[in-house]
Amino acid sequence: NRIGSRLAPISNWATSLPFVDTIAERAFGIARERDLPTFERRSFTEWFDQREGALPPERSDHHVVLMADPYTNYTETSVPKAAVRVLEAAGVHVTVLPALTSSGRAAYSQGFIDVARTNAQENIDRLEPLLREGYDLVCVEPSDAVMFQSDYKDLLDAEVVERLASATYGVCEYLDEYDLVDDIKWSPSETPLTYHGHCHQKAIRKDHHAVGVLRRAGFTVDPLDSGCCGMAGSFGYEAEHYSMSSAIADILFEQVDESSGQQVTAPGASCRT
Numbered sequence: 359n360r361i362g363s364r365l366a367p368i369s370n371w372a373t374s375l376p377f378v379d380t381i382a383e384r385a386f387g388i389a390r391e392r393d394l395p396t397f398e399r400r401s402f403t404e405w406f407d408q409r410e411g412a413l414p415p416e417r418s419d420h421h422v423v424l425m426a427d428p429y430t431n432y433t434e435t436s437v438p439k440a441a442v443r444v445l446e447a448a449g450v451h452v453t454v455l456p457a458l459t460s461s462g463r464a465a466y467s468q469g470f471i472d473v474a475r476t477n478a479q480e481n482i483d484r485l486e487p488l489l490r491e492g493y494d495l496v497c498v499e500p501s502d503a504v505m506f507q508s509d510y511k512d513l514l515d516a517e518v519v520e521r522l523a524s525a526t527y528g529v530c531e532y533l534d535e536y537d538l539v540d541d542i543k544w545s546p547s548e549t550p551l552t553y554h555g556h557c558h559q560k561a562i563r564k565d566h567h568a569v570g571v572l573r574r575a576g577f578t579v580d581p582l583d584s585g586c587c588g589m590a591g592s593f594g595y596e597a598e599h600y601s602m603s604s605a606i607a608d609i610l611f612e613q614v615d616e617s618s619g620q621q622v623t624a625p626g627a628s629c630r631t
Contacts, residue, residue, distance in 0.1 A: 359395075359397070359428040359429070359431070359432040359433065360401075360428075360432065362395075362397035362432065362433075363397045363398060363399065363401055363432040363433075365397075366396075366397040366398065366399040367399065369397055370396045370397060373394040373396070378394070379391075379392075379394075382394065383597050387596055387597050387598065388595050388596070388597065389594075389595060389596065389597040389599075389600040390597070391600060392594070392595050392600075393631075395429070395433045396433060397432055397433055398432060398433060398435045400435070401431050401432050401435065402426045402430065402431045402432075402435040402438045402439060402454075403426060403431055403454055403456045403459075405435065405439065406438075406442070406454045407454075407456075412446070412451075412452070413446045413449070413450070413451050413452070414451065415451045417449075417451070418449055418450060418451035419449070420448075420449065420450040420451065420494075420536060420538070421450070421451045421453070421491070421492060421493045421494070422445065422450055422451070422452055422453070422493060422494045422495065422496045422532065423453055423454070423455055423458070423485065423488055423493050423494070423495050423496070424438065424441060424442065424445070424452050424453070424454050424496050424497075424498070425454075425455075425458050425459075425461070425495060425496070425497045425498065425499075425502060426438040426454065426459070426498055427459065427460065427461065427463075427497070427498060427499045427502050427627075428459055428460060429499065429627045430498045430499060430627060431459060434627060434630075437498055437627075438498050441496070441498050441529045444529065444533070444542065445496070445529070445532070445533075447541075447542045447543070448533060448538035448539075448541045448542050449538070449541055450532075450538070452496075453488075453493075455484055455485075457484055458481060458484055458485070460477060461477070461478075461481065461497070461501075461502040461505040461506060462474035462475075462477030462478050462481070462505060462513075463501050463502055463505045463509075463591075464591065464592070465477060466505065466509060466513075467591055467592075468592070471513070474513060475513045475514065478510050478513045478514055479514060481506075482510075482514070482516075482518055482519065482522060485522060486518050486522075489518070489521055489522060489525055493525075494525045494526070494527060494532065495522065495525055495526045495527070496526075496527050496528070496529055496532050497526065497527070497528055497529075498529065499625075499626065499627060500528055500556035500558050500559045500625050500626050501556065501558045501591070501626065501628075503526055503527065503528045503531070503558075503559075503564075504558040504559065504561070504562060504564075506522055506523060506526040507523045507526045507562065507564075508523070508562055510522065510523060511523060528559065528564065528567065528568075528625070530567045530568040530570075530571040530572075530625075531564055531567040531568075533567075533571050534567040534570055534571050535567075539571050539574045539575060540574070542575070544575040544576050546575055546576035546577045547577065547621075549619075549620050549621045550577075550578040550579070550580065550618055550619045550620050550621070551572065551577055551578065551579045551580065551619045551620075551621050551622075551623045552579075552580050552582060552614055552617040552618070552619030552620075552621065552622045552623065553568065553569055553572070553579050553580065553581045553582065553619070553623050553624070554582050554584050554587065554610065554614070554622065554623070554624040554629055555568070555569075555581065555582070555584070555624075555625070556624070556625050556626040556629065557585070557586050557590070559625070568625060569581045572623075578619075579619070579623075580617045580618045580619040582610075582613050582614070582617060583613075584609075584610050584613050585606070585609070585610070586606055586610075587606070587607060587610055587624070587626075587628065587629040588602075588603040588604065588605070588606035588607035588610065589603065589607075589628040589629060589631055590603075590628065591628050594607075594628070594631075
């Protein structure tokens with residue numbers, strides 16, 4: 359992701375060439391039917407470091423570290439930027455740690471437990487001083503939030519792991535838990551939303567926060583009683599799983615077609631693809 363961002367827009371042009379999908383499938387097992395991600399030349403962390411008008415810590419009762427995962431940092435920078443704007447509109451002081459770019463979720467999901475454990479320990483070492491100062495951790499990507507809230511407990515055994523788990527939130531979860539929704543001047547769209555929740559959040563019963571926040575903000579929301587979107591991180595990109603991924607997605611598409619919303623909303627980058 360970092361290399362793709364540094365080389366953008368050339369990297370985006372290169373991955374769109376007609377023969378690249380065949381090479382990707384033969385060399386890396388990426389299904390040729392899938393579109394490869396595109397990259398932003400300016401990462402979110404670069405934007406954050408150079409921005410002006412940030413809410414200073416002394417003017418806020420709430421302080422958070424916002425984690426931008428590799429996907430949103432380099433390919434969907436509008437998402438973490440929106441998170442910053444919403445949190446600051448609620449009076450939250452936001453800081454970003456450039457070194458905090460991966461929760462270890464990708465390695466963990468592929469069975470590379472030692473890599474994920476090392477990643478987890480490095481992140482805890484970076485975050486512990488800020489936790490002691492009263493900072494919370496807010497994640498843009500739901501799977502990262504659940505990694506800190508739940509899976510780190512399986513990787514490491516330390517008191518700080520429990521403290522980090524209880525201090526970690528998704529964006530909407532944070533707004534809901536601290537009752538900050540009414541502190542924001544919302545300009546809700548009149549377009550009804552169809553909401554597809556993230557599997558990891560559903561697994562630990564934290565998926566309701568987003569629907570509640572959107573409704574309190576004035577949106578009309580039709581939450582789907584849906585299962586997996588079919589992508590499941592890298593699963594749906596793998597050629598050997600493409601047909602199964604598509605079959606799972608078809609179930610979701612039928613639910614979307616039957617819903618009352620006109621715009622589909624999903625918190626997970628994997629789901630949005």
